[in-house]
Amino acid sequence: MLSIAIPVAFALLTAAQLLNLYRLLKGPSLLDRILALDTMYIDAIAMFILMGVYFHSAVYFEAALIISVMGFIGTVATSKFLMRGDILE
């Protein structure tokens, strides 16, 4: 059962990443691109968790945790920069 479910989940996540990539490259405004990057890191976390199940390794969990922290900081910093022209006031 898992041998079917894991490739299906990988395919769905890859399609999601491609749609995000389209929005990242085309997106009319700068905020759309930031939103696309935000979605891409969240999907990357999902892919890392899936790879942890696929390779039966707990190492991927820590990478996913670090991606989630750093991605959140990146999104907040870029949108704060767009809001104020400065990150730390």
Place this chain on the structure above:
Amino acid sequence: MIFVIELLVSFFLVVGAFFALAGSIGSFRLPDFFSRLHGPTKSTTLGVGGMAIASAIYFSFHGEGISFHEVLITLFLFITAPVSAHFLAKAALHQRLHENKAALPPACEKETGPHE
């Protein structure tokens, strides 16, 4: 592995991936920024939550003892996703993305974009 556990893990994996795809389709298809903000920040977060639940169940029945640390990622994402969405929406308001551009002729659309 017990068949029921395998079935449960597969179900949560596929459902999580499906929700992630739904969020990305939302950001692909919806017309303007504020409606595009909905898909990724809600649906994709739920998708990652599903994948983390699947991983927690899998490693609980494969490794040694109950594996609970995947819930950390879920918890962190469920806290931070509304915050980052709020920041994005505030930045979009600041960039005046909400003003109606449909009244302008199509040729002017390039000129009225936000300051890039």
